[in-house]
Amino acid sequence: MKLDLENQDSKETLKPPKKKKRLDTANNHPHPSRDPSSMLIDEETSAQENPSTGPSVVDVQRSITPTLPTTQGTLPSFPLPALPDAPSKTELALQGLDKALIDAEIVSSSTVIPVPLSSGSEQEHGHGGTMLSAKMRKRLRDLGIVELFAVQTKLLPFLLNEEDDKLRRLYLPFDPPRDVCVSAPTGSGKTLAYVIPIIEVLSQRVVTRLRALIVLPTRDLVAQVRETIEVLSKGTNLKVGTATGQHSFSQEQAQLVQDQSSSLQGGSSRVDILICTPGRLMDHIVGTPNFSLQHLRFLVIDEADRLLAQSFQDWLARVLAATRAPTTSGLAFEGALDPWDFDTVVPDGLSPTFLQAARPEMTPSFFLEQSVSSCQKLLFSATLTRDPGKISALDLRNPKYFVVQGSDSKEVFVSDGQTSSVALMDVVMEKFSMPATLSEHMVVTDTSQKPLIFFHLVNTLKVTNALVFTKSAESTTRLVRLFEFFEDELCRASTSLDRTRLVVKAYSSDLPGAERKLILDQFKKQEIHILVCSDLISRGIDISHVSHVVSYDVPVDMRKYVHRVGRTARAGKVGDAWTLVEEQEARYFKQMLRDADHLDKVKRSRISEKDLTPLVMHYEMALTKLKDLYSRHV
Numbered sequence: 001m002k003l004d005l006e007n008q009d010s011k012e013t014l015k016p017p018k019k020k021k022r023l024d025t026a027n028n029h030p031h032p033s034r035d036p037s038s039m040l041i042d043e044e045t046s047a048q049e050n051p052s053t054g055p056s057v058v059d060v061q062r063s064i065t066p067t068l069p070t071t072q073g074t075l076p077s078f079p080l081p082a083l084p085d086a087p088s089k090t091e092l093a094l095q096g097l098d099k100a101l102i103d104a105e106i107v108s109s110s111t112v113i114p115v116p117l118s119s120g121s122e123q124e125h126g127h128g129g130t131m132l133s134a135k136m137r138k139r140l141r142d143l144g145i146v147e148l149f150a151v152q153t154k155l156l157p158f159l160l161n162e163e164d165d166k167l168r169r170l171y172l173p174f175d176p177p178r179d180v181c182v183s184a185p186t187g188s189g190k191t192l193a194y195v196i197p198i199i200e201v202l203s204q205r206v207v208t209r210l211r212a213l214i215v216l217p218t219r220d221l222v223a224q225v226r227e228t229i230e231v232l233s234k235g236t237n238l239k240v241g242t243a244t245g246q247h248s249f250s251q252e253q254a255q256l257v258q259d260q261s262s263s264l265q266g267g268s269s270r271v272d273i274l275i276c277t278p279g280r281l282m283d284h285i286v287g288t289p290n291f292s293l294q295h296l297r298f299l300v301i302d303e304a305d306r307l308l309a310q311s312f313q314d315w316l317a318r319v320l321a322a323t324r325a326p327t328t329s330g331l332a333f334e335g336a337l338d339p340w341d342f343d344t345v346v347p348d349g350l351s352p353t354f355l356q357a358a359r360p361e362m363t364p365s366f367f368l369e370q371s372v373s374s375c376q377k378l379l380f381s382a383t384l385t386r387d388p389g390k391i392s393a394l395d396l397r398n399p400k401y402f403v404v405q406g407s408d409s410k411e412v413f414v415s416d417g418q419t420s421s422v423a424l425m426d427v428v429m430e431k432f433s434m435p436a437t438l439s440e441h442m443v444v445t446d447t448s449q450k451p452l453i454f455f456h457l458v459n460t461l462k463v464t465n466a467l468v469f470t471k472s473a474e475s476t477t478r479l480v481r482l483f484e485f486f487e488d489e490l491c492r493a494s495t496s497l498d499r500t501r502l503v504v505k506a507y508s509s510d511l512p513g514a515e516r517k518l519i520l521d522q523f524k525k526q527e528i529h530i531l532v533c534s535d536l537i538s539r540g541i542d543i544s545h546v547s548h549v550v551s552y553d554v555p556v557d558m559r560k561y562v563h564r565v566g567r568t569a570r571a572g573k574v575g576d577a578w579t580l581v582e583e584q585e586a587r588y589f590k591q592m593l594r595d596a597d598h599l600d601k602v603k604r605s606r607i608s609e610k611d612l613t614p615l616v617m618h619y620e621m622a623l624t625k626l627k628d629l630y631s632r633h634v
């Protein structure tokens, strides 16, 4: 059995140019599946053709142009006015671009700094440019982290500046810190790039207050980041809490707030760091007495593009408002907290900014300046948006952008006297970087053969640690059943004693939280070999041993593709990503890759009928069993 890994797309570029077709999104979307694993349910679905949209603009113009009488020989002919060339996509993208993005610092992914061994003294300059305390360096080395990854080499010095130790202060009301936006490939170590500085700055606190808020899109990611923080903050006395809705609201309230009975303007937090999903965060802002964001020193928005796309209860505007000092009529947004009665304000426990707003007479007279929130916003994503509308909603303060390149391209792009690196242009054009250690492949298949092709790949490539993405929870369940029947058949027929039966499980939003956690833990321990899931865990989840990612159903857009394939090839390890593309989806999928300048990175493989022959009988038996199973349930 062999896979033809030759890149077929390079051949396509040699063909004569085809007549340009206008892209019609409706027509280019993948057609509904006719995958046999879904035949019992999807049988009725049929592809819809778009109705004709009538005559083209050119046709209409032609039809209304009057026929003039011939005046040949009497009038001189003048050149017709010509339209200027339309600006290119690149020129358009550069227009009105945020200055902060133009000034972005581009970081090569190969930049690393060693984490020097601790010499014992906290004050010595033995940090080797990492700006880390001796305690943190020791902790990192104990955990096997001996060098900082590219994104960390820039972020740590920026957030923990050595020359000016002001950045290690908890409050900076008159000289607030700059906000930060980071675009770096999947698996490049963005989590530690914010977790380490938070622990370094907060570990010197005396009183527990809510000083760091980390917002993530899913419960699974909240649990993952909590684990990282707990491991790294061991021995610091920092308290970490989560709010995801997994526990009852009152349970969460009791975990987050010390005293809910009296009205404490300074808040009453049990935790220094809160990791949460936006929905549950809103519930606490609105409904938990003495839950206050006035002491926030850090607000992290991880997977920022995904979270900024969620307008749930206008969560971002409300969070930002809750970090700002109240006006005389209460906090700057509706329905958050009761308005302040300024006569009863007690200075104890208020942040400097809230204190100045409430009791100006208590602020030293030489501080004429208005104090502002000390909260520093840190945004992270492998697919950071450049959408000005979304970015402006964040009200960023003198933001600094860091862009980590996926590869070491040093090329420079010049436009209208403006010089930008290729990496910066990639962010501007939303062309996302991939890990350098990732190999990408696609197989175009007839729909009816897709499951067989998938089983063939698993067997030929001897896959034992894979994440497989489908389009829905329902397709996940069906594929897992078919795979199990197929494994039964294969094991029964196998004469070889060393053939291990592959354990495959579904992971979907249909499962209760506790079961999802159990399945993820089993997969991490490699007790499950193949985890089939929907896009629920396509973002952020870090499982280091994933050697293969298979998109059994094509991803709907490039962002989804980037996050799915990024579950492998993490932290410098190699990994393979395969996408199974049904014939009618191929044009759309390839166009998606082409638009992202990524088509030539994905090798096209062909699998011949001959290669599939040894599996056909087992596959057909499995398919029959699946049909029986579903007909019993109808």
Ligand SMILES: Nc1ncnc2c1ncn2[C@@H]1O[C@H](COP(=O)(O)OP(=O)(O)OP(=O)(O)O)[C@@H](O)[C@H]1O
Pocket (backbone or CB within 6 Å): 144, 145, 146, 147, 148, 149, 152, 184, 185, 186, 187, 188, 189, 190, 191, 192, 381, 382, 539, 540, 541, 542, 544, 566, 570, 571
């Ligand atoms: N300096 C380092 N040395 C060794 N391993 C590291 C280092 N920094 C991070 N890692 C490991 O790299 C893996 C990927 O890191 P992380 O999950 O932060 O990636 P990410 O950039 O957030 O990816 P994604 O965009 O997919 O969320 C983790 O297992 C993490 O522990």
